[in-house]
Amino acid sequence: MPGDEAPSLRERNKARARAEIAAAALDLxxxxxxxxxxxxxxxxAAGVSRRTFFRYFETKEDALLADYPELNVxxxxxxSHGHAEDLMGAVxxxxxxxxxxxxxxxxxxxxxxxxxxxxxAVAARNLEFFxxxxxxxxxxxxxSMGLDPGGLVPRTIAAAVVGAxxxxxxxxxxxxxxxxxxxxxxxxxxxxxxxxHSHRT
Amino acid sequence: MPGDEAPSLRERNKARARAEIAAAALDLxxxxxxxxxxxxxxxxAAGVSRRTFFRYFETKEDALLADYPELNVxxxxxxSHGHAEDLMGAVxxxxxxxxxxxxxxxxxxxxxxxxxxxxxAVAARNLEFFxxxxxxxxxxxxxSMGLDPGGLVPRTIAAAVVGAxxxxxxxxxxxxxxxxxxxxxxxxxxxxxxxxHSHRT
DNA sequence: TGCACTACTGACACTGAGTGACAGTATGGC
DNA sequence: GCCATACTGTCACTCAGTGTCAGTAGTGCA
Numbered sequence: 001m002p003g004d005e006a007p008s009l010r011e012r013n014k015a016r017a018r019a020e021i022a023a024a025a026l027d028l029x030x031x032x033x034x035x036x037x038x039x040x041x042x043x044x045a046a047g048v049s050r051r052t053f054f055r056y057f058e059t060k061e062d063a064l065l066a067d068y069p070e071l072n073v074x075x076x077x078x079x080s081h082g083h084a085e086d087l088m089g090a091v092x093x094x095x096x097x098x099x100x101x102x103x104x105x106x107x108x109x110x111x112x113x114x115x116x117x118x119x120x121a122v123a124a125r126n127l128e129f130f131x132x133x134x135x136x137x138x139x140x141x142x143x144s145m146g147l148d149p150g151g152l153v154p155r156t157i158a159a160a161v162v163g164a165x166x167x168x169x170x171x172x173x174x175x176x177x178x179x180x181x182x183x184x185x186x187x188x189x190x191x192x193x194x195x196x197h198s199h200r201t
Numbered sequence: 202m203p204g205d206e207a208p209s210l211r212e213r214n215k216a217r218a219r220a221e222i223a224a225a226a227l228d229l230x231x232x233x234x235x236x237x238x239x240x241x242x243x244x245x246a247a248g249v250s251r252r253t254f255f256r257y258f259e260t261k262e263d264a265l266l267a268d269y270p271e272l273n274v275x276x277x278x279x280x281s282h283g284h285a286e287d288l289m290g291a292v293x294x295x296x297x298x299x300x301x302x303x304x305x306x307x308x309x310x311x312x313x314x315x316x317x318x319x320x321x322a323v324a325a326r327n328l329e330f331f332x333x334x335x336x337x338x339x340x341x342x343x344x345s346m347g348l349d350p351g352g353l354v355p356r357t358i359a360a361a362v363v364g365a366x367x368x369x370x371x372x373x374x375x376x377x378x379x380x381x382x383x384x385x386x387x388x389x390x391x392x393x394x395x396x397x398h399s400h401r402t
Numbered sequence: 403t404g405c406a407c408t409a410c411t412g413a414c415a416c417t418g419a420g421t422g423a424c425a426g427t428a429t430g431g432c
Numbered sequence: 433g434c435c436a437t438a439c440t441g442t443c444a445c446t447c448a449g450t451g452t453c454a455g456t457a458g459t460g461c462a
Contacts, residue, residue, distance in 0.1 A: 010409070010458060038447065049412045054449060088397060124325035127332060131324075134364075152372045156389045157397055159364025163335075167356035174351060188357045195396025196289060196358055211429060211438070218439095239418065250441045255420060 018056045021046045022066035029064060030111050034119040061125040064115060068129045071101055076136050084144040091137060092189055095165050099181045102169065106177040113173045130166060134158040164188035219257045222247045223267035230265060231312050235320040262326040265316060269330045272302055276334055280341045288345045292338060293390055296366050300382045303370065307378040314374045331367060335359040365389035 007015070024046035028037040039060055043053050057063045078097045082090025102109055116122050135149075138158035142149035168184040225247035229238045240261055244254050258264045279298045283291025303310055317323050336350075339359035343350035369385040 008459080013458090014410085039449090040447080051413075051450090052411060055411080058449090060448070120329065121322075121325075123332075124322075124329045127328040128321065128325045131328060150371070150375060152368055152385060152389055153392060155368035155371060156365045156392045159368055160361035160393050160397060163360025163364045164357045167353055167360055170351070170356060171353045184353060188353055191354060191357045192361050192393060193397050196361060196394050209430075214429090215439085240420090241418080251419095252421090252442080253440060256440080259420090261419070 017048065017052070018066070021048060021053060021056055022063055025060075025063040025066075026108070026111070029115050034060075034064065034115050034122060059125070061119075061122045064112065064122060065125060065129070067105075071098065072129065072132055072136075074098065074101060075133055079136055079140045082140070087141060087144045088189075088193060090144075091140070091161055092186075094137075095161070095185055095189070096182055098165070099168075099185050102172070103177075103181055110173065110177055130162055133165075134162045137161055160192045161189070164192045218249065218253075219267065222249060222254060222257055223264055226261075226264040226267075227309075227312070230316050235261075235265065235316050235323060260326070262320075262323045265313065265323060266326060266330065268306075272299065273330065273333055273337075275299065275302060277337050280337055283341070286345075288342060289390075289394060291345075292341070292362055293387075295338075296362070296386055296390070297383055299366070300369075300386050303373070304378075304382055311374065311378055331363055334366075335363045338362055361393045362390070365393045 021042065025037070025042045028042060028045060039050060039053055042060075042063065043050050046053075053063070057066070075094055075098055078094040079090065082093065084090075116126050134155070135158070138154040139149045141147075141157050142151065142154040145154070147154055165185060165188065168181065168188040171184050172179055172181045222243065226238070226243045229243060229246060240251060240254055243261075243264065244251050247254075254264070258267070276295055276299060279295040280291065283294065317327050335356070336359070339355040340350045342348075342358050343352065343355040346355065348355055366386060366389065369382065369389040372385050373380055373382045
């Protein structure tokens with residue numbers, strides 16, 4: 001299969017071009033906001049043609065969320081290495097791997113978080129990615145429990161887990177990445193893991 | 202305040218126009234899919250001008266999800282009437298009121314569910330509405346527990362609860378609205394309420 | 403090194419969503 | 433009936449996203 005091991009010159013050029021376009025876009029977005037930057041301006045800044053931009057990114061939103069797909073494969077990879085006996089442990093470990101990714105890019109995450117909530121279309125696109133995580137976790141859950149991946153219980157568990165992680169991320173960003181994302185993730189997972197009824201007042 | 206009690210002729214005309222446009226749009230979407238229908242075709246079918254369409258709906262997606270805002274106010278209304286002593290009970294009751302809404306519109310829900318997943322932009326917009334429910338439930342939760350509505354615990358609880366309801370809805374649609382949505386809602390809520398750890402294999 | 407083959411890019415024209423401005427028409431209060 | 437206000441239609445415009453095709457750079461092979 002192509003793309004394995006040694007990336008060719010073409011592959012490397014593609015990856016570099018994609019990263020350069022995304023960087024140029026993020027730079028402009030950070031200066032003037034998502035809506036006020038046109039694709040024309042991005043491609044001029046990046047030194048490529050309009051058409052090339054849309055070969056790398058399906059939409060303008062995707063240019064802002066350029067590295068999310070990488071995050072998806074990281075989650076899928078991590079989930080596939082977990083032990084089926086301890087489902088929640090495997091899921092928890094996978095989420096901590098995602099947390100690592102976020103912590104490594106604190107500044108970029110912070111710069112983007114405001115932009116994401118400014119434009120409704122970006123916010124919606126952002127949620128799409130979380131829903132992909134839910135699918136992946138539901139599949140793993142169903143697999144370990146011998147259930148239908150589209151069934152009620154796996155989907156409920158996946159939604160609760162990803163929801164917990166979203167809450168942790170949100171709190172982390174609110175603290176300007178000062179709090180410990182791993183600790184927040186554990187706290188949020190503890191809430192859903194122990195059960196919501198224990199939070200009666 | 203205007204709009205209360207007796208709706209004027211203007212108000213009724215607006216509501217009717219909006220409903221007619223949405224009906225014309227849904228009809229065309231059902232025939233040929235979301236992407237293959239242009240706004241021009243919708244406005245011709247509805248007998249209004251292009252500009253009028255965009256006065257009633259911000260985007261083409263919103264024309265398909267026309268009655269969702271109504272659902273949001275129903276949730277907010279229901280939550281505000283709950284007793285603070287029994288948070289989970291109030292939330293559960295509110296979700297059942299939403300379930301009623303869906304059950305009343307089974308055919309329309311079914312017709313739309315396919316369209317929603319066909320177009321990525323619609324699916325993303327759809328998730329936006331669920332995230333508004335999360336905000337509302339997080340606010341209620343925070344209120345009843347004396348916490349920050351944007352804090353970790355209320356957001357985690359809200360995400361888990363709404364996630365459970367989404368899973369129930371999804372399972373209901375998969376059964377072509379044949380299963381009992383209220384029972385599915387209760388089952389999903391029981392999963393998150395009892396705690397995920399109880400689902401170890 | 404030279405030659406074909408394939409992947410990628412740029413240029414151009416086009417469709418369609420969404421917006422701003424303004425003139426015309428219907429509604430509600432007097 | 434008259435006037436202020438809300439609503440609608442028309443027109444012109446910007447910009448996102450797509451199809452096509454010719455040109456160029458990277459790759460495999462002799």
